[in-house]
Amino acid sequence: MLARVADNLYWMSRYLERSDQTIRLLGVQVRSVTDNTSAQVAAGWTRLFRSLKVAPPGGDPLYSEQLEDSFLLADAYTLADFMSFESENPGSMVSLWGMSRENARQARQEITQEMWGQLNRTYLSLRDTQLHFFWNKEPENFYRETSAQIYLFRGVTDNGLRHGLAWDFIRLGRFMERIQVTTEILDNYLPALDDENTDLDWSLLLRSCASFEPYCRHYTPEIDPWKVMTFLIHEPESPHTLRFAAEEIRNGLGRIDPAGGARHPLQAAHRIAGQLRALLVYGSQEREDLAGTLAEVRRLSRGLHDEIYRRYIFYPADQALPGR
Amino acid sequence: MIPVAATAAPAFRQYDHDPSFYDEMFDRDGSPRRHCADFFETIRETPPDDLRQIQERVTRSFLHEGITFTVYGDEQTIERVFPIDCLPRIVRGDEWDEVARGLEQRLRALNLFLHDIYHQGHIIRDGVIPAELVYGNKHYRIEMRGVEVPHGAYVSVCGTDLVRTHDGFAVLEDNLRVPSGVSYMLACRDAIKRSMPRLFRRSRVRDVEHYSRRLLETLRSLAPPQVSDPSIVLLTPGVYNSAYYEHAFLARQMGIELVEGRDLLVHNRRVYMRTTAGLRQVDVIYRRIDDDFIDPVTFREDSVLGVPGLFHAYRAGRVVIANAPGTGIADDKAVYAYVPRIIKYYLGQESLIKPIPTTLCREREGLAYTLANLDKLVVKMVGESGGYGMLVGPHASGSERKEFAAALRANPDNYISQPTLALSRAPCLVGAHIEPRHVDLRPFILQAERTEIVPGGLCRVALKKGSLVVNSSQGGGSKDAWIVDVPEAAEPAAAASA
Numbered sequence: 036m037l038a039r040v041a042d043n044l045y046w047m048s049r050y051l052e053r054s055d056q057t058i059r060l061l062g063v064q065v066r067s068v069t070d071n072t073s074a075q076v077a078a079g080w081t082r083l084f085r086s087l088k089v090a091p092p093g094g095d096p097l098y099s100e101q102l103e104d105s106f107l108l109a110d111a112y113t114l115a116d117f118m119s120f121e122s123e124n125p126g127s128m129v130s131l132w133g134m135s136r137e138n139a140r141q142a143r144q145e146i147t148q149e150m151w152g153q154l155n156r157t158y159l160s161l162r163d164t165q166l167h168f169f170w171n172k173e174p175e176n177f178y179r180e181t182s183a184q185i186y187l188f189r190g191v192t193d194n195g196l197r198h199g200l201a202w203d204f205i206r207l208g209r210f211m212e213r214i215q216v217t218t219e220i221l222d223n224y225l226p227a228l229d230d231e232n233t234d235l236d237w238s239l240l241l242r243s244c245a246s247f248e249p250y251c252r253h254y255t256p257e258i259d260p261w262k263v264m265t266f267l268i269h270e271p272e273s274p275h276t277l278r279f280a281a282e283e284i285r286n287g288l289g290r291i292d293p294a295g296g297a298r299h300p301l302q303a304a305h306r307i308a309g310q311l312r313a314l315l316v317y318g319s320q321e322r323e324d325l326a327g328t329l330a331e332v333r334r335l336s337r338g339l340h341d342e343i344y345r346r347y348i349f350y351p352a353d354q355a356l357p358g359r
Numbered sequence: 360m361i362p363v364a365a366t367a368a369p370a371f372r373q374y375d376h377d378p379s380f381y382d383e384m385f386d387r388d389g390s391p392r393r394h395c396a397d398f399f400e401t402i403r404e405t406p407p408d409d410l411r412q413i414q415e416r417v418t419r420s421f422l423h424e425g426i427t428f429t430v431y432g433d434e435q436t437i438e439r440v441f442p443i444d445c446l447p448r449i450v451r452g453d454e455w456d457e458v459a460r461g462l463e464q465r466l467r468a469l470n471l472f473l474h475d476i477y478h479q480g481h482i483i484r485d486g487v488i489p490a491e492l493v494y495g496n497k498h499y500r501i502e503m504r505g506v507e508v509p510h511g512a513y514v515s516v517c518g519t520d521l522v523r524t525h526d527g528f529a530v531l532e533d534n535l536r537v538p539s540g541v542s543y544m545l546a547c548r549d550a551i552k553r554s555m556p557r558l559f560r561r562s563r564v565r566d567v568e569h570y571s572r573r574l575l576e577t578l579r580s581l582a583p584p585q586v587s588d589p590s591i592v593l594l595t596p597g598v599y600n601s602a603y604y605e606h607a608f609l610a611r612q613m614g615i616e617l618v619e620g621r622d623l624l625v626h627n628r629r630v631y632m633r634t635t636a637g638l639r640q641v642d643v644i645y646r647r648i649d650d651d652f653i654d655p656v657t658f659r660e661d662s663v664l665g666v667p668g669l670f671h672a673y674r675a676g677r678v679v680i681a682n683a684p685g686t687g688i689a690d691d692k693a694v695y696a697y698v699p700r701i702i703k704y705y706l707g708q709e710s711l712i713k714p715i716p717t718t719l720c721r722e723r724e725g726l727a728y729t730l731a732n733l734d735k736l737v738v739k740m741v742g743e744s745g746g747y748g749m750l751v752g753p754h755a756s757g758s759e760r761k762e763f764a765a766a767l768r769a770n771p772d773n774y775i776s777q778p779t780l781a782l783s784r785a786p787c788l789v790g791a792h793i794e795p796r797h798v799d800l801r802p803f804i805l806q807a808e809r810t811e812i813v814p815g816g817l818c819r820v821a822l823k824k825g826s827l828v829v830n831s832s833q834g835g836g837s838k839d840a841w842i843v844d845v846p847e848a849a850e851p852a853a854a855a856s857a
Contacts, residue, residue: 036616036634036635037616037617037618037622037632037633037634037635038622038633038634038635039619039621039622039633040616040617041635137598140425140598140603140607141598143425143607143608143610143611143617144607144610144611144615144616144617148424148611151424151425152423152424155423155424155425156423159422159423200635204635291635292636347635347636348635350633350637352624352626352633352638355633355637355638356626356631356638
């Protein structure tokens, strides 16, 4: 497959995954408006913007400590609108869909008509939607339904597209984005872990990571902050944990370039993917190592992205000429 | 005047039947032509609201499919849905067969012409066509002299614009460079089939779906003989090109890579594409980029769309480019006037499709005649396409004509003129009513070892009332073209139920 097209597919998938994360966080946040105190709601907005690394409208781009207070004053409608439909905000749900669609358009010969149709149709309908259409009626349902469109896209992808290189790059993009955003979400919950006075609702974190039900199946609906944290990092069978993503990334790279992960010397991307997986499978699960683990996941996943690019997308031509 | 048979049909109430134009559905006195009778009956019995719904479904399917084009305005570029009309234009099978023979003849002669002018130039030495018209033409590529192309197929993909008048079909323009529109033909057919499946099946329409397969076969047959499994790519200028949808569509249908200039590189006169698994050699390039832009080393040096060194690889025979560079000379508006003579010269035959009488303004009498009859003629700029640089005399205002006359006098070599044709009209859905609109037809001809013409084409429609300009950049749309075979003894199927 063309390197440029692999790049498009990878980003199509990353933007869509990011949109999925954004939609889910927004859904959780609008729900918490009905369940939680206003201080909790404000803290929730702070975590949302920090996790997605988006500067809030009119807020301090440096994410100062006073940020939390300013969210007490800012109204939820403005914030949700900014993250959902503001076209000037590259991190809004609509912008992310738009970028995903643009990348898909440049890779149309590699994706199926159904995939394009699903992506394009949903984008067009989101583009023509406004927050006030549903805000006073059922905002949470809107976000759930939009989320369902992404699940539909993935279903169409998994069942219609040949599980070859294109599929591998799409999957790689999804899990690269997932591991990075999820790491940021977890990082923003870290301070609350040691805070005795917090009244934080930890089920929000599970819902933010689409892992409430998997957690309840594994443990019980009894929510224990420490168990929630370690579950989301180390659990191997739930698709939204860091460990799960690391396994997918490593397996995906193995399919994209089987020799690069098997023959000496290993390709740099394969080495890093292996380190990432080893950290999440065999690494320390002690309380004092938690912050370090998250920092290391962040560092490795960034390095991995760079290596994937250096090896498969923007490699220097003279190294790849035949007969060398 | 309203067609007699249509008076009872609410949808046709506004149909202004004018016998001075050939009507694709009705004969001179307004009764439906026999091969359209069944279709007409069905439409007549369809409530206007249902027609509108069909139209909406068809348009929506184009939107969802992403069939849009970009209009380049002065201030902004806009992405628009390609307008499509849900009522097909219906052409009788035997008439089509005759047209198809004419198209094959024409392209064969033009390919021989191209070979000749890039080699010995017999036709010029024999005085059939003036030397300056060929060698002085900006589309003549001196770099192509002496280059051998496989099967002599300089043009392997051609999209000829045909119009119909009361006198039959005529060629308006040969598009021999990078003709586009075939994806709209295929997408149109797909949308129509889904929107009126039963009527379609009953109508015995000839298939067009195999176009992409035939195109792939044509491209494969161009590959260098020593290559057994050629690697074929489609070269696009990129996502900002107005025909990008088509490029992606064809690449997907043929299962070949859609590449941009930046995906390719030339090393040691071989062309490679950058894949995730390193560089891979390319054997055939179906290019959808103009000559000027394919290689900045040989042609325009400011081109960022092309591939440096591509032309050298091509001359060395290591890669095939289709269509070959330099074919623009043969669809030049001035050379057009000579095509009947070209056919006669190489094939010894009369042109099967009637030519449109064309006046060259480069000749003194031609210029005088054109200037004197500016209000009756269509004047076209040589070397322009897409409906730009053109004057439709009868529709232009006095000041427009005056302005044009000045340009014409300043540079007569640049213009030709033709009589304003009474382009045929076909029924189109306008709101809830059916009205006649002018149409043309662009069939697609493939030529390498063999000639292939899929029965049908892109039928372009001038959607503005009375307008003769069908280009999508100027308010044109399209409709499906049905080539139908009507059995000789068939009863008019008026009573057939849907």
